[in-house]
Amino acid sequence: MIALSENEERLLEALRALPPETADTVIKWATQLSDLAKGRPVDWSDSWTEEGLASLQNVSIANFEAREPAPKCSFGAIGKGLDDKGPDFTDLGQRY
Numbered sequence: 001m002i003a004l005s006e007n008e009e010r011l012l013e014a015l016r017a018l019p020p021e022t023a024d025t026v027i028k029w030a031t032q033l034s035d036l037a038k039g040r041p042v043d044w045s046d047s048w049t050e051e052g053l054a055s056l057q058n059v060s061i062a063n064f065e066a067r068e069p070a071p072k073c074s075f076g077a078i079g080k081g082l083d084d085k086g087p088d089f090t091d092l093g094q095r096y
Helices: 006-017 020-037 050-067
Strands: none
Touching (some): 006 020
């Protein structure tokens, strides 16, 4: 008989409470995560440290930015005549 950790026992209890199809899906996900770990230990804890959350956020943002480059803004005709000082309205009174 294999001795289970407290987390493993809770996981089994949770799986037993699920409908069979849902439990199969969760087991499939766990297997996929284990495969992705490539032999590294997986922490199945349901709580995150502040450092862990910050790391996850940084990695997520970096991955998103790598896949989704920032849009380039082009003013086209609207921006003609604009410089660092902004638009030139000096001749507005003469036109209208």
